[in-house]
Amino acid sequence: MPRSRISEELREIAGAEAVLDGAEDLMLYEYDAGLSTGTPQWVVFPETTKQVSRIAQLASRMNVPLVPRGAGTGLSGGSIPRAGGIVLVFSRMTKILEIDAANRRAVVQPGVVNADLSAVVARHGLFFAPDPASQKASTIGGNVAENSGGPHTLAHGVTVNHITGLEVVLPDGGVVQMGGKAADSCGYDLTGLFVGTEGTVGIVTAITVKLTKVAEAVETLLAIFHTIDDAANAVASITAGGITPVALEMLDGKTLRCVEEATHAGYPMDSGAVLLIELEGLREAVTEQAEAVRAVCERHNAREMRRAANEQERQLLWKGRKTAFAALGRLAPAYYTQDGVVPRSHIAKVLRYIETVAQKCNLQIGNIFHAGDGNMHPCILFDMRDPDQVKRTHEAGRMILTYCVDCGGTITGEHGVGMEKNELMPLLFSEDDLEVMKWVHDAFNPKSVLNPQKLFPTPRSCRETNVAGGIGGSR
């Protein structure tokens, strides 16, 4: 079928104004927040499940790739149309369909922005717990696809721990209801299986989420250390010591200085590292835990402890954390964020290794990360106009992730595999492991119409053409 016929059919399904196929419009959908690129032939903004289903049928029938996209804040190229085709954008499916405060559930369309849901349910004293740093932009559909985490994952869990039901359109257009409002349902846990599949097995059109009670008290501390080692050891002692902060974030000295210049959050310019520690819960418990945290940090030679005296000070401390990547980004035309996870007792060692990689590859690397989870986010600064730097950046990323795996960890804790780390999957998984995962893929998406060439390593025969996909492009 010629291209114009597909455009016509898409317009017939979703409405004339809901389809883009002009080159200049399509360019806007070549990127996400990572480094990969790919150009779609069509961008469609469906409004209903029915439309999504009909578009999937069309794509399946025509064998045209179909790629779902939320806000495009993904960091692993998940929403990039690697093989061209149709990009489905959910910016017209942004309704909160139901707030069921008595059951602690809400049902939302995939385009609802994460922070918007929490804002709307705040009047019930509830919130949606997964809080990726991108929560003011990223969609709940995207959070579900990536199984996103955030600073407060440490206590509250990642997205999958907060999803009980999904409506999913399969690549052949079939619509499936998985789970519901009950915490558990009969049969295989398809809801749990689906979360984190990165748009490769189905398209989410409605999501039943858990809502969590807002805690009565919150205490935010900043612990300042002379050395990274002290900070890292404090992290291991806090988590192993029976204290359960809701967030335990670390910023290294290099990052601190950038952040401070950009945000004036009051971070010390001359320290080795800081920990941002948040405790939540019953007032009495929070006070006691804050004391315990202070004691642990002091035992690990914290040079100073600060406490946010009010909400404004708390927001300021968090602002530094949440804008840290952007602040680092000011140092170079582009940055590449890694997302490996290691056992918490290995953090100090891994940070030292990252420093040697930075020296060896002659690159600047800052670290801002979810220390309590052992989820490292080394942020490699580079200039994409310099092919040699791009190559070294790629190499540095690979070295760091390999080291994380060698420490008993993983290559991604929350950003997903996408088209950015799919060639690294063999670091973790054997051919048999991957084949079994492929069974799941093929049971849902046998023709790979949906989001092709993602997550799985490229089969050997096709590797030549795709190997460059991991990194490059602009930013």
Added chain:
Amino acid sequence: MSPTVAAAGLARALAAIAGEAYATEDPARTTSFAIDEVVPRAAVEPGSAAEVAAVLQYAHARKLVVAPAGGFTHQHTGGIPERVDILLRTERLKAVEHYDPGDMMIGVGVGTTVAEVERKIGPHQQILPLETAQPERSTIGGALATATHGPLKHAYGGLRDYCTGVRFVTADGKIAKAGAKVVKNVAGYDLMKLLIGSYGTMAVITGASFKLFPRPPQMRTFVAQFARLAEAMTFRDHVLGSPLTPVCLELVSPHAQAIVAESFHPVSPNSGETRVGPPGETWRVLVRAAGSDRVLARYRAELGAAAAASEMGGDDEAQMWRSVAEFPHTLFERSRNAMLLRVDVALQDVAPMLEAAERAALDNSFLCAATGRIGVGSLLVGFAPIAVDPPSAMQYVNAVSYLRSMTPRDGSAIVLRCPLEAKRYFNVWGSTPNDIGTMKALKRAFDGEDILNRGRFLF
């Protein structure tokens, strides 16, 4: 009996894989492994994932039906097997694969019992919040396969929330894994979710990794008693709406109290006669709190006079929770012909479901005894016959049908255990899930020959 292999050949082949001592077809042994009176032709105890793979390759090539088995505490759940050719026991898969207390993660072979894990991590003041009945017999593999949970689910979630990785062998004998040994990971599909609660129909799990949690240094339980269920629910909503963050929020129905109390002094199973004692008078809501004296004082203030009046601490408290966790087991110690359902519903459907259960029991000459995680919506509903004579199958069928007719669309009421005679008359799994087509497609992809627990799951 399968026509494909001569009987003697099977045990010999299994012995060649696992060793003479670990394969048998001696009826004296295999009879003790009967599932719903279906005696397996042979039993094997592989000593490693590689041996599990060899057994499955052998079985797969010959289309032999395999039933994985741990401590035999949950084998009564599921449809009656069509046949069992090989009972694959996980007893020898007991290795501690990784445990560094500082990282608060553990990985174990699935034959490890829950109690063995607890003994390993206890000295480090850590807990695995699984809290199953019969921890000395229940294995990690069995807990995973049945998605078991106990009262701690209220605060810690279920296995799907704290199991971070699995090692398994597929029906055709591939050794594979998913997930990781760290707390957070999104690389690859989350096959943990697919295997947890799959009742051994997808793959044979051989090992798993879990997040551990610090054991609270001090715990205390507040017992609130109410004459009516509605009042108990009002209290629950009060607790859920308060700033309190209890570790357990458990309901014990009037008749369940006798059973829970009983497990302090176990009695031997009797011959069909029920000994559920005089009905308790009240609905109890147990609020388990962890924290310092100041935190506990706050609980007293928030919970009000009703709950603060009755407190438990120390060994009594721990014992009491152990006996609540034992409820699904003790129910049958008390009343061999009992029936147990697992009911999962949204929070506001808890009360209607319990009322429906009371009604179903009354109309069919049972006593209803229920416990449950009422802050989560997970209930265990027991039916103990009132009469001395065993009830007719129709009484069970009618009780279950009524309860299911009252179950909301996205809820479920699974019969975990009931007398075999009754099982022949209904589907233990209940209503067909909306997504059954997708489930079947996955089952075909993983076990196209349908050798794993054939006939026992939903389809």
